[in-house]
Amino acid sequence: MNDYLIPLRLINYRSPYFPLMKKSHAAHVFNALVTVVIVFQIALAFGMPWGELTWGGKFPGVLPMYMRGACILSAILLMAFALVVSVRAGLLLSSWQQASKTFIWVVIVYGALGVIANAVSPSYWERAIWLPVALVLLACGLIVAKT
DSSP: GGGGOOGGOOOTSSTOOOEEEEHHHHHHHHHHHHHHHHHHHHHHHHHHHGGSSSGGGOOOOSOOOHHHHHHHHHHHHHHHHHHHHHHHTTTSOOHHHHHHHHHHHHHHHHHHHHHHHHOOOOOOHIIIEEEEHHHHHHHHHHHHHHH
């Protein structure tokens, strides 16, 4: 049986095979993907005509100015999340480890909400592109949080 296809209820979380990814690797994957999302958000803020790929596809083309501001805020928030994941994984700022134990769950909750929002989005492109990204970010965040 393939270890990657085991139903969740059969996983022994104390097994040496769980998680299948080390938290440092999960943090690197998280940071790489979140960097792509940050660059995308900044590009939207600077006027790239990719509005149909975000915000439920409500704004095809170039986003209105107030939504560009939301993209900048989103990029800043994602940078903070990358910092939290990096600290929790032990990659940066070891003196912040204690605080990261709490803040990582903010990242997880936000990630779970992102998965839900992308899953129910009326935008095909949002479901096709951002749902898989949100799922991987959530999975990597959970690995970092639980190990």
